[in-house]
Each structure stands twice: as C-alpha cells, then as structure tokens.
Amino acid sequence: MTNTTDPESSNQTSSGRTESDRLLKRGRLKTLVQRPEIGPFGVLILLILALGFFSIPAGVDTWNPFAGEGFNALGIRNNTRLIAQLGIIALGAGLLIVAGEFDLSIGSMIGFAGMCMGVMLKWGFHVNLPWWVNTPEGLTFGWVQVLSIPTVDPWLAVCLTLCFTLFFGWLIGFIVVRTGLASFIVSLSFLFFLRGLTEVSYRAFNKAPNQSAGSTQVSDLPDIKNIIHLPERGEIELSKAKKLPHEDLMSVYDTMTPDQIVSLTEKITFNNIRFAETKTQINETKALESFARDLKFAEQSGNTTLQETLKTRIENLDIPPVAPKTVTDADIARAHLESFPTVNPLADFFGGDILERLFDWLYVIGWNVNNYGNQFAPGLYSAVMIWLIIAAAAYLVLSRTQAGNWIYSTGGNLEAAKANGVPTGKVKISLFMFSAFCATIFAACQVFETNAADAAKGNLKELEAIAAAVIGG
Structure with missing residues (x-):
C-alpha cells in the first residue's frame, strides 16, 4: 500500500507555520519589537520617567517628568x-x-x-612574620618585620x-x-x-x-585627588591652599600672566553678579511671601484697612539690589589654584570629575545654577x-x-x-x-x-x- 503525503503538510511545523513563513519579509517595526533588547530598554524608559516624576518638588503643578530635581x-x-x-x-x-x-x-x-x-x-x-627573636630573657617567639613602606601612594x-x-x-x-x-x-x-x-x-x-x-x-x-604642589609650600590640599595667608596668595598671584588675570577676573565678576542677582530675587520672593501671608490673615479677620495697606505695600514693593562682591587679587589667586594639576593623577582618575568644561558652560547659559546663584555641579563623576x-x-x-x-x-x-x-x-x-x-x-x-x-x-x-x-x- 502506497503512503502519499501532501507536500504542503510536510513543510508545516508543529506550531502551524510553514517553511514559506520563514522567508516572509518582516516590517522594520515588527523586527524591532521582537528584538530581545526591547524589554530592558522599555524598563529603562519607565525608570527614567518614574525618577523624574517622583522627584518633582511638592507644590509644583506639572506632569513634566523633566521638571523634577532628578534631572x-x-x-x-x-x-x-x-x-x-x-x-x-x-x-x-x-x-x-x-x-x-x-x-x-x-x-x-x-x-x-x-x-x-x-x-x-x-x-x-x-609585612611581619612570626619567628624566633633574641631578647634579654632569651630566645622567644615573636614578630619580625621583613618589609616596611611607611608612605604608600x-x-x-x-x-x-x-x-x-x-x-x-x-x-x-x-x-x-x-x-x-x-x-x-x-x-x-x-x-x-x-x-x-x-x-x-x-x-x-x-x-x-x-x-x-x-x-x-x-x-x-586627606583629599588625595586634590593635592597640588606649590613651589614654596610643597604638596598641599587644594582646600587648605585656598586658606593660606594673604602673603602666600599674593606670591601665587605674582606668577600669573596678564591674560590669566583678565580671564579669571571676568569669570569671577560674572559669578558675583549672578550670585547678587539671585540673592536679590530671593529677598524679593521672601518679602512677597510674607506680605501674602499677612494679607491672607487680614482677609480672614475682615480687617479691610489692613488689607488696603498690605496691597499698597505689595504694589510699591522695592527691594534694594544686592551689590556684587568686588573681585580682589586674593580671589583671583584662589581661582588660579584650581587650575593646578594634581600630584596624584590616579586618585583623580578614580575619584575626580569629568566634563567640567561642559558643566561650566551650562552654568554660563543659566542651566547649571542652584537656588543661590552658584554652580550646581562641577561635572560628572x-x-x-x-x-x-x-x-x-x-x-x-x-x-x-x-x-x-x-x-x-x-x-x-x-x-x-x-x-x-x-x-x-x-x-x-x-x-x-x-x-x-x-x-x-x-x-x-x-x-x-x-x-x-x-x-x-x-x-x-x-x-x-x-x-x-x-x-x-
């Protein structure tokens, strides 16, 4: 007896797919969705959105996750x-x-x-090893130092x-x-x-x-990654170098070129002006909040005279601007110390920062600024x-x-x-x-x-x- 089989059924798999299905051309979207990396990538997107949404400060009415402090x-x-x-x-x-x-x-x-x-x-x-040691009391069992490195870089x-x-x-x-x-x-x-x-x-x-x-x-x-070398002081931490006496800072200032002095003066002046403007805004905001709080109490108590007085003060509010701090030679010397290379580049490699110029530029354009007008972050770790x-x-x-x-x-x-x-x-x-x-x-x-x-x-x-x-x- 002859057993005949349908050619199409012979090419059909247990899952119902035929051999021709394997050769079908898939769309780009379907191919992308079927890739194994799409699952973890989707989880990553959800985590980023959750990070931004749950870091939005209390009282801020927005659904924009990038408005949160996480970003x-x-x-x-x-x-x-x-x-x-x-x-x-x-x-x-x-x-x-x-x-x-x-x-x-x-x-x-x-x-x-x-x-x-x-x-x-x-x-x-x-490195100490146990060994027999000669002492005044005789031969005793003790420790013998075979290697000693007092200072390890x-x-x-x-x-x-x-x-x-x-x-x-x-x-x-x-x-x-x-x-x-x-x-x-x-x-x-x-x-x-x-x-x-x-x-x-x-x-x-x-x-x-x-x-x-x-x-x-x-x-x-010590702050090993921020140790610098000063000709007259030797190796010293940057934070301590900035607190040196005025005479030592002036000796650093005297080694600077005119171009360096002009560049740092402009940078420090810009920072001082921004800090003063931010401080002025903070003072104005605090005054307005104080008047608004008093006005709310006056409305609750029904005191119309006090309400008119407070509204007039709010309309005529004039907060004197905070004067920017004057740039001194010592300030320029302290800023110049930050450009000194570290004596421990490996420590800076592991514990320092990267993309510092980028974050400096972001401060200049007004993004990398904290609530007090100072630079928020020096860079990425x-x-x-x-x-x-x-x-x-x-x-x-x-x-x-x-x-x-x-x-x-x-x-x-x-x-x-x-x-x-x-x-x-x-x-x-x-x-x-x-x-x-x-x-x-x-x-x-x-x-x-x-x-x-x-x-x-x-x-x-x-x-x-x-x-x-x-x-x-």
Missing part, C-alpha cells in the same frame, strides 16, 4: 554615579552569568578592597589591593573548577570570610590606645567614564574575540565546549578574577571620591549586581 545638574551627577558604580560590578557578575556561574562575594570584596586601600593610605604597608595602594583581590578571585574560581562545587556555595562562603577578615583587620589596625576594640572605618584620609571603558572592553571581548566565544560556549554547553578544546576551567577562573577586579575598581572609586573607607561598604551589592545583570539582559 537638574546635581540630580544627573548623583544618579549617573549610582548607575556607573552599579554598572561596574554588574559587568563582572554578568560575564560570570554568561559562563553559567555566580559570584556572591562581590559585596564583601568591595569592602575588603576598600579596607586594604584605606589602611595602606593611612598607615603604610608593613595611590598607585601602590591600588596595585597591592589588586594583588590581594585577584588572588581571592583566583582562589574562588580554582575551588569551583577543581572540586565541582556550585559557585553559589563557594562564593557564599567567601562572602562571610572576606566580610569577617575586613572587620577584624579594621579593628586590629584602627584601634586607639584607650579603646578595647577598634573602629570599622577610616574617615580622616569619573566612575561614569570608567564604567563606559570597562563596558566597551567587555563588549569587544564578547563579540570580537575568541575569548568571547569561549565564554558563550562554556555557559551554553560545558561538555561540548570541553570536547571542542575550550579551556573551560581557565575561562571560569579568569571570570572570577574579572569579577574581583570590578569590585576593586568600585572600591577605588568610593575611597578616592569620599576619602574614607568603611567595613559596611559593598553590603548586599552582590544581589544588586546580579539583579542588574539579569534585568539588563
């Missing part, structure tokens, strides 16, 4: 910092997720890295911290690969280990003689630039290199990847080290930005990083 200069500066810092550690967590692993030690690694940098920047780097602090964190990242990956234990379990154990090691180290190093337990933070570091650099590097690795193919294949089918010669063990260990690297960069941005370190830094950041990587696609 003024300071709001953009602060929000982009949070986004960039979270994005840095999300990159490390995201690449690990692509390879099929998790790292729950990111938050503790941030606290540990911050502790290492903070302690070394304050007390230096010293930012370069050495970051490099030594990277040595420690990359070692722990390697160790986590090594244990996962060699034992076959779930990365969830191994990294969770290191979460508690690193958090405990961080707190014990703080209490051991940061303990005053009259205290039984040390503090878990270092908060009195450097963490934004660092995040974009690491993101671009990660994108190039994933999309353009053999290492990217290895990462995808390791997370897709581990056994097939091994059969095709992919060094899956090295891939996983490298990605755990990359996660530790991202945590160290995050910590460096915090330490050099705030000039402080705390054991609580990075708490629960591992969950935020994983959530950002998953929701972001």
Whole structure:
C-alpha cells in the first residue's frame, strides 16, 4: 500500500507555520519589537520617567517628568554615579552569568578592597612574620618585620589591593573548577570570610590606645585627588591652599600672566553678579511671601484697612539690589589654584570629575545654577567614564574575540565546549578574577571620591549586581 503525503503538510511545523513563513519579509517595526533588547530598554524608559516624576518638588503643578530635581545638574551627577558604580560590578557578575556561574562575594570584596586601600593610605604597608627573636630573657617567639613602606601612594595602594583581590578571585574560581562545587556555595562562603577578615583587620589596625576594640572605618584620609604642589609650600590640599595667608596668595598671584588675570577676573565678576542677582530675587520672593501671608490673615479677620495697606505695600514693593562682591587679587589667586594639576593623577582618575568644561558652560547659559546663584555641579563623576571603558572592553571581548566565544560556549554547553578544546576551567577562573577586579575598581572609586573607607561598604551589592545583570539582559 502506497503512503502519499501532501507536500504542503510536510513543510508545516508543529506550531502551524510553514517553511514559506520563514522567508516572509518582516516590517522594520515588527523586527524591532521582537528584538530581545526591547524589554530592558522599555524598563529603562519607565525608570527614567518614574525618577523624574517622583522627584518633582511638592507644590509644583506639572506632569513634566523633566521638571523634577532628578534631572537638574546635581540630580544627573548623583544618579549617573549610582548607575556607573552599579554598572561596574554588574559587568563582572554578568560575564560570570554568561559562563553559567555566580559570584556572591562581590559585596564583601568591595569592602575588603576598600579596607586594604584605606589602611595602606593611612598607615603604610608593613609585612611581619612570626619567628624566633633574641631578647634579654632569651630566645622567644615573636614578630619580625621583613618589609616596611611607611608612605604608600595611590598607585601602590591600588596595585597591592589588586594583588590581594585577584588572588581571592583566583582562589574562588580554582575551588569551583577543581572540586565541582556550585559557585553559589563557594562564593557564599567567601562572602562571610572576606566580610569577617575586613572587620577584624579594621579593628586590629584602627584601634586607639584607650579603646578595647577598634573602629570599622577610616574617615580622616586627606583629599588625595586634590593635592597640588606649590613651589614654596610643597604638596598641599587644594582646600587648605585656598586658606593660606594673604602673603602666600599674593606670591601665587605674582606668577600669573596678564591674560590669566583678565580671564579669571571676568569669570569671577560674572559669578558675583549672578550670585547678587539671585540673592536679590530671593529677598524679593521672601518679602512677597510674607506680605501674602499677612494679607491672607487680614482677609480672614475682615480687617479691610489692613488689607488696603498690605496691597499698597505689595504694589510699591522695592527691594534694594544686592551689590556684587568686588573681585580682589586674593580671589583671583584662589581661582588660579584650581587650575593646578594634581600630584596624584590616579586618585583623580578614580575619584575626580569629568566634563567640567561642559558643566561650566551650562552654568554660563543659566542651566547649571542652584537656588543661590552658584554652580550646581562641577561635572560628572569619573566612575561614569570608567564604567563606559570597562563596558566597551567587555563588549569587544564578547563579540570580537575568541575569548568571547569561549565564554558563550562554556555557559551554553560545558561538555561540548570541553570536547571542542575550550579551556573551560581557565575561562571560569579568569571570570572570577574579572569579577574581583570590578569590585576593586568600585572600591577605588568610593575611597578616592569620599576619602574614607568603611567595613559596611559593598553590603548586599552582590544581589544588586546580579539583579542588574539579569534585568539588563
């Protein structure tokens, strides 16, 4: 008996689609909507609108989300910092997720890295080993100092911290690969280990003689990113340089060229005039609000005489303008100090600002201005630039290199990847080290930005990083 089959039915799939459907030309809109990136992008738009809407000040009657404080200069500066810092550690967590692993030690690694940098920047780097020591009482067991660096600069602090964190990242990956234990379990154990090691180290190093337990933070570091060099004073913080005696400021003024003096005089004069105009507007607004409040009480009490008197005062209100402050040579010298380059460019790279000229121009055109007429924000945090650099590097690795193919294949089918010669063990260990690297960069941005370190830094950041990587696609 011959079994005949309809050609069209043979080309039909279980879902009801035919082979010809695959060849149909789709519209651009339909193709765009079906892309996997459209979901996270839609969530991003909703978050931006929510940020603007819920940051609208109370009493402002508007539905424009861009009228909120979340989209003024300071709001953009602060929000982009949070986004960039979270994005840095999300990159490390995201690449690990692509390879099929998790790292729950990111938050503790941030606290540990911050502790290492903070302690070394304050007390230096010293290595003591237990050994037999000759004393007047005889041979006893004690500590021998084999290495001592009293003053550690930012370069050495970051490099030594990277040595420690990359070692722990390697160790986590090594244990996962060699034992076959779930990365969830191994990294969770290191979460508690690193958090405990961080707190014990703080209490051991940061303990005053009259205290039984040390503090878990270092908060009195100098403003390393803003240390400049003055010929007569040497290295000094910018804030302290601006408070130098008048004679020292005049010595700085004498080194300036006529063009520099004219340029800074115009800039300071413009700032003083804007501040005076804003102060005048504030005084006028306060006076009008006071009269309006008194007028409302007079209307409620029915005092017509007082109402007429207040209305007349409001109509004839004349607030004397605030006189702009006169520019002095000392003001010019202080402004010139801001142009001095920092002696610690690495600290400025992690904790400084970018796009400062753009934000200066936005102040000139009247957008980057606070309620008192001063510049609202000096620029964006450097963490934004660092995040974009690491993101671009990660994108190039994933999309353009053999290492990217290895990462995808390791997370897709581990056994097939091994059969095709992919060094899956090295891939996983490298990605755990990359996660530790991202945590160290995050910590460096915090330490050099705030000039402080705390054991609580990075708490629960591992969950935020994983959530950002998953929701972001």
